[in-house]
Amino acid sequence: MKRLSRRTFLAASAAVTASPVLGAPSSSIDFDVIIVGAGSAGIAAARRIYAAGRSFRLIEASSQIGGRCITDTSIFGVPYDRGAHWIHMPDLNPVAKLTPKPGFDVYAASAAQRLRVGRRNAREGELEEYLGVLVRSNRAIADAARGKSDVNCADALPKDLRDWRPTVEFVLGPYGCAKDLREISAYDFAKSAERDVDAFCRQGYGALLGKLGAAVPVTLATPVTRIDTNDRLIVETDKGRLVARAVIITASTNVLLSGDIKFTPELPKRQLDALNQLKLGSYDHIALELIGNPLGLQRDELVFEKSETTRTAALLANISGTSLATVEVAGKFGRDLSAQGEPAMVAFALEWLTDLYGADVKKAVKRTHATRWNAEPFARGAFSAASPGGQGARKTLMEPLRDRIYFAGEAMHETLWGTVGGAWESGTRAAEAILRKMGVLKEIEDPKDKPRAKEPSKPQPRRKG
Ligand SMILES: Cc1cc2nc3c(=O)[nH]c(=O)nc-3n(C[C@H](O)[C@H](O)[C@H](O)COP(=O)(O)OP(=O)(O)OC[C@H]3O[C@@H](n4cnc5c(N)ncnc54)[C@H](O)[C@@H]3O)c2cc1C
Known part of the structure; x- marks a missing residue:
């Protein structure tokens, strides 16, 4: 394959960006900061560096921005969030707070939730027992x-x-954290901030994030392949190499573990253990x-079943008042199912809904689609509950690293891991750390001092992610 020189790469990148290159590269440094990945964390970092007037390049592997928070309108003709959909704690959520108006409509999620017991709705006594x-x-x-020592969440449950x-x-494990409770650190679970007040964006959470991302230039379809810190900091892509003072890497933990981005020298064991x-x-x-x-449900109504096995799911119906519904599968069962491919996933969803509502539901189904996040090469999974003993990994x-490498993203947030808002805060924090190091930011604002969600008060079968 023909390799482009750095100059050609810069010219090509500039051609696909929405606004001109920021700052004035010196002869040996192309940019102050290179940001790898234009998901929530990368967009937030780029906006922060941009606002500070320093030069940067935001490089995204795929052909669109948003990462695990993207909205599709082509499949169903209405906004379909293929990744994140719930806007947790909208009053504190940094993405929700930036909602452009008019154009985006963020509304409170309904409290309507149902529990099915076989083919009927749970009775009041059953619901009370369940919430209890x-x-x-x-x-x-x-x-x-x-x-004193961490345990897995399954072992911590009452007997x-x-x-x-x-x-x-199911509700606390796969649905809330994308993993079975046995695989989740009780410490990490307990530390996660309250997420029981939610909102939705009628145009899609991904569309909202994309709008915020449009404020910064991005180079698309350019996977970063190597970060070399042997001498100067060099970021390699198949279109060329760039030299920077610092790099913010927002690719997911599974992407980093895949080895698709090489490090020279290799990542230390401490960081590799933390990623694992x-x-x-x-x-x-x-x-x-x-x-x-056909299910007679309200707008954005969430349904669980009283299940007997791990072969279960959740349903979000009438999304933003449209005919779109999503059956949510997760954890080990969801992983095994998604490995079988989209037809098997759709077949499961129809069988599950038939068990809960009767066979007529099948007649009402028109178009279908299933996401397969484990198979997406630039995500390789959903989000990051820590394994038992692993909460300290986020801090690590x-x-x-090596004074110039900063990791950011949902996994690098101690309380809002697994969320778009947490990823955004993490990207902002990494950008500010670099700006402080450059002497651009004098005031050190400790993120711990910022108002945060309170400790959990009442349980809600809502998701962590
Ligand atoms: C199905 C699903 C449902 C979810 N539901 C919710 C929810 O309701 N609410 C919520 O708050 N959160 C939810 N989440 C979690 C949320 O989507 C993530 O926490 C958040 O979007 C992660 O943002 P990020 O910036 O850390 O990572 P990402 O969004 O993964 O961004 C990283 C970016 O890096 C790019 N990249 C990867 N490799 C390279 C490379 N080599 N070179 C350049 N770029 C690269 C990727 O393409 C990607 O764009 C959900 C996630 C999934 C998958």
Whole structure:
């Protein structure tokens, strides 16, 4: 393959950017900062560096920005969030706070939720019992997290959950954290900030993030292949090499573990161990166009079932008042299912809905689609609940490496991991650390001092991610 020189690369990059190259590259340094990946963290970092007036290049491997937060409108003709959809804690969420108006409509998520017990809705007594076991389970995990050593969340659960156990395990594990509870650190789980107030964006969370990303230039379809810090900091792509003072890497932990981005010298064991402890879980949407509201549900109504096994899912119906519904599969069951491909995923969703609502639902299904995030080469999974013993890994990866490499992204946030808002804050934090080092930012604002979500008060079967 013909390799472009650095000059040609710069010229080619400039051609696809929306605005001119920032700053004035010196003879040996092309940019102050190179940002790898234009998801939430990368966009936030780029906007921060841009606002400070320093030169940067935001390089994205795929042909669009947004990463794990993208909205598609071509498949169903209405906004379909293929990744993140729930805007957690909208009053504190940095992306929601920047919502451009008019143009984007962010509205409170309805509190409507249902629990199906076979073909009927749960009775009031059953619902109370269910919420009660969720309270006790959350509390038991929080108690376990106060112990001397970390345990997995499954072992921390109360022993007397009886026939509620599979449901609780699904709601707190795969649905909330993309992993089975046995694979999740009780400490990490308990530390995650409250996410029980939510909003949705009618145009799609990905569309909203994309709008914020449009404020900065980005070089698309250019995977970074190597970060070399032997001498100067060199970032390599198949279109050429760039020299920078610092790099912010926002590719997911699974992408970093895949070896698709090489490091010279190699990443130290400490960072590799931390990445291994923060491997991404599995979470996918099986999207169905259900004509005529055949399930008789409200707008954005969330449905769980009282399940007996791990072969279960959640349903989000009538998304933003459209005919679109998503069946959510996650954890080990979701991972095995998605490995079988889209037809198997859609077949499962129809079978599951038939079990809960009867066979007529199939007649109402028109177009279908299933995401397969584990197979997306530039994501390789959903989001990052820490494995038992692994909460410290987030802090490890937040430390700058070799003085010039900064990792950012959802996995590098101690309380908002697995969220778009957490990724955004992490990107901003990395950018500000670099700006401080350059002497551009004098005031050190400790993110710990910023208002955060309070400690969990009441349980809500809402997601962490
Ligand atoms: C199905 C699903 C549902 C979710 N639901 C929610 C939700 O409801 N609410 C919520 O808040 N969060 C949710 N999340 C989590 C949320 O999407 C992520 O936490 C967040 O989007 C991660 O942002 P990021 O910037 O850390 O990483 P990413 O979005 O993964 O961004 C990293 C970017 O780096 C790029 N990249 C990778 N390799 C390279 C390379 N070699 N060179 C250059 N670029 C590269 C990628 O293409 C990507 O654009 C969900 C995630 C999934 C998958």
